[in-house]
Amino acid sequence: MPKLSGYTFIGLNIVRGLSIVTLILLFSSSIVTMVSDIKAVNVFMKAGGSNSTTSGIDCSEFDCDYIEGSTVPNQAAGAFWAVLNRLLIIFQSIVLIMSEVGWPASFFDRFFPILGKDFGLGALGVIQCLLGAAVLSHHVDKFSLVSAFFLFSIGCVNIFLGLVFREKAKRLRSLAARDDDKDVLPIADKTRTLYLGHTYTGSSEKESTTLSAARSGSTASSRAGMGFGRQGEKAAAAKGFFVQPPEESVPPYAPKPKSHFRASSPVTSSSPTAV
Structure with a gap:
């Protein structure tokens, strides 16, 4: 059964896929709208310019917004500002699609950091x-209405x-970061195990298990070791x-040690006349 991180990875990538689809729809609808606007402007100019419309309404008498x-x-x-608006929307859609795909990552990290992997x-x-x-x-x-909504x-x-996820969102949904974690985690576990001194691998002993296997209760990650004794320290x-032993220390509330020079029993001197 997948872990919580697996569900997070799948959910974030589903949202990313939907985001790319909606940006493609916006890109397509903007082109369609721009073409239809240019055709309408041409018809409007042929019909008399700013004085009338194709329906026969005189714009000098009625307010044609x-x-x-x-x-x-x-x-x-x-017409200029309308076409420029559509061109800017198309350009921004392309940039956002590239950001969602993650290419080129170095370009966004340097010139558009808010769309990079660190945000x-x-x-x-x-x-x-x-x-x-x-x-x-x-x-x-x-078409444009549905795409924009x-x-x-x-x-x-x-x-x-x-x-919710803040700056970790893009790292949690990244395939490259997920593969890197798989490669790094076993090395980190091995270093931690050797540092704590719980398990030292060897070629002839097959008695103890690793610290990570003991914590997880899994036998799949178990390995042979030397244990806690002298053989483990030598290996x-x-x-x-x-392994450096800790320094001896006495808590402040401990009683002071007594002197070792006090005699435990009285000392008697012998004389030549003693029987």
Whole structure:
């Protein structure tokens, strides 16, 4: 049965997969919206520019906030800012996808540290919520609406995970970090066992088990050892490990030792006349 760290690893990677999917959907919907906006602007210009719309409404008499069938505002340089907004959303989506994939890690650690491996998921979630809100604040088609709402929801989840796991979130979901832990842990256990002096491995003795096996109750990690006696100390000294005995100390409340020069029985002198 997987441990709690295994469930955490699986859950964080599921959220990461959903995050990548929502960013791809936002990327695709932004391109579709930008193309439809450009087509609507072209039709609007052919129909009379800023004076009328394709439905025959005169914008000089009625307030036309947006060009019909688009998200482009009917104002000075409205088409330019609308297209620039979509291009920025597309660029940010690409950057966030690369951050979620973890490539290139050195680039993010140096130039965008809040998206690097040393930071949690909170900053990523905030950026996703901002992108989702920027799209949802306009009248868009259903594809863009669903993509932006999904992205905003995943952003809230990432913010929550960032508050829970903090800077450890990306390390807990990383495959490379998980493989490194598997390689390092046996070496650390061996060093700890040799340092404490509970078990010293040998080639001829098969009597004692390691400290880690005794704690976990598992026989799979057991190994032969020399025990606690002189043979164990000799084997440890041959490998460069020495056990230093603790210094003797007397607690402050202990009574002072008595003098050793006091005679336990009276001493009598012999004389030549004694019988």
